[in-house]
Amino acid sequence: MRLAIFDETRLGAVVAGGxxxxxxxxxxxxxxxxxxxxxxxRLCGEFDEVRDRLxxxxxxxxxxxxxxxxxxxxxxxxxKLLAAASNYADHVAEMHGVQERTLGRVEHxxxxxxxxxKAPSSVIGPxxxxxxxPAVLAAGHEVHHESELVVVIGRxxxxxxxxxxxxxxxxxxxxxxITVRSDGDRSRRKSYDTFSPIGPWVTTADEAGDPxxxxxxxxxSGQPRQKVNTAAxxxxxxxxxxxxxxxxxxxxxxxxxxGAPPGVGPIVAGDVLDTSISRLGxxxxxxxxxxxxxx
Numbered sequence: 001m002r003l004a005i006f007d008e009t010r011l012g013a014v015v016a017g018g019x020x021x022x023x024x025x026x027x028x029x030x031x032x033x034x035x036x037x038x039x040x041x042r043l044c045g046e047f048d049e050v051r052d053r054l055x056x057x058x059x060x061x062x063x064x065x066x067x068x069x070x071x072x073x074x075x076x077x078x079x080k081l082l083a084a085a086s087n088y089a090d091h092v093a094e095m096h097g098v099q100e101r102t103l104g105r106v107e108h109x110x111x112x113x114x115x116x117x118k119a120p121s122s123v124i125g126p127x128x129x130x131x132x133x134p135a136v137l138a139a140g141h142e143v144h145h146e147s148e149l150v151v152v153i154g155r156x157x158x159x160x161x162x163x164x165x166x167x168x169x170x171x172x173x174x175x176x177x178i179t180v181r182s183d184g185d186r187s188r189r190k191s192y193d194t195f196s197p198i199g200p201w202v203t204t205a206d207e208a209g210d211p212x213x214x215x216x217x218x219x220x221s222g223q224p225r226q227k228v229n230t231a232a233x234x235x236x237x238x239x240x241x242x243x244x245x246x247x248x249x250x251x252x253x254x255x256x257x258x259g260a261p262p263g264v265g266p267i268v269a270g271d272v273l274d275t276s277i278s279r280l281g282x283x284x285x286x287x288x289x290x291x292x293x294x295x
Contacts, residue, residue: 001055002281003043003171004201005072005125009034011043012069013058014201019069020061025053037076037253044154044170045252047204073125074173074202075152080254081118081196082244083148083177085186086111087234087259094262102142102181110186113235115244118177118257119191126199126283130178131290132269133192141182145267146260147218147226147275149211150175151237152202156251165238168250171202172211174277176285177257178267198255199283208279211237215278216261221271226263233259 002014009032012019023030027050028039043050086092092111099106124130132143154170178195190196211230218226230236235243240258244250267273269289276282 001051001058001204001207002201003054003074003204005074005076006069008032009072009076013054013061014066015058015063017063018065020058020063022054022057022061025057026050027053034076040076041251041253044152045156047154047170071126071200073123073198074200075123075198075253075255078120078123078253078255079251080248081120081123081257082115082254083118083190083257084113084115084235084240084259086113088228088232088261089234090232090262091260091264094264098181098264103183115240115247116186118187118196122191122193122196124194124197126197126285128194128197129286129288130176130197130267130273131194131288133180134290136180136182136192137289139182141180142266144179144181144264145218145220145225145273146177146179146264147216147273148175148177148260149214149216149230149237149258149277150198151211151241151256151258153241153250153254153256154205154252156249156254158245158249160242160245160250162238162242165241166205166211168241169205169211169237170252171204172208172214172277172280173198173202174200174275174280174283175257176273176275177260179264197283197285200281203280214280216275218263218273218275220265220267220273225265226261228261228263230258232261235259
């Protein structure tokens, strides 16, 4: 099942003719406020119990064409936005040159796999724009795209064994981990507002299939930049979940970016990022400069 959040935080099932509003099929109280979003976390954690209800509502409902709705980020107020670092060998290799150019040195500790946190407030949806921070532009720092597979946690837990990790996945989506190439903490450089586009919807784990066989592609203003299969992940999805849950308790609705493929590069205002992942969809995100005062 492909589940979208659209318009005023309605829940939709994406079908051949567009999106069907299935919000009324939820068995829990629906609160449209994305800051609370208890219904969304319950859906992630208890999807098996409501799958049939949602599927029936999707079959019986009247789809609205996708171009007549506004797709929102298909996650609501996650308690954590995690990201995996240095998780494709070819990306690790290219980062030596990127860091030499942007920092004048190589930070060798950053070449090892680990996880870090991004601010949940950086999340935007497929109809939104990446807005480049004026202070970053004024300082002359490069801002890079990183197109990644995103995992949405279903049933949470602590110390989840790798052998059972995929049982804790609600679904998958496309993510862009936008990054300032400069000195300083990784979390800060990746947490500016609009720096975590996610979309276009969540494809539930039962439909998405093997997370070790997704094709990821990204073009920047028509120029091919990234192309990889997730089979090349150094630390595959089950191991990422197991490792992350050994550090912190994962809860329903948490989001994990699984790592940047090779081919990262700078983006500037006016660029258009087209990114796709096989079986999950595609999305187009524009890059803009701020059009409002910054204080």
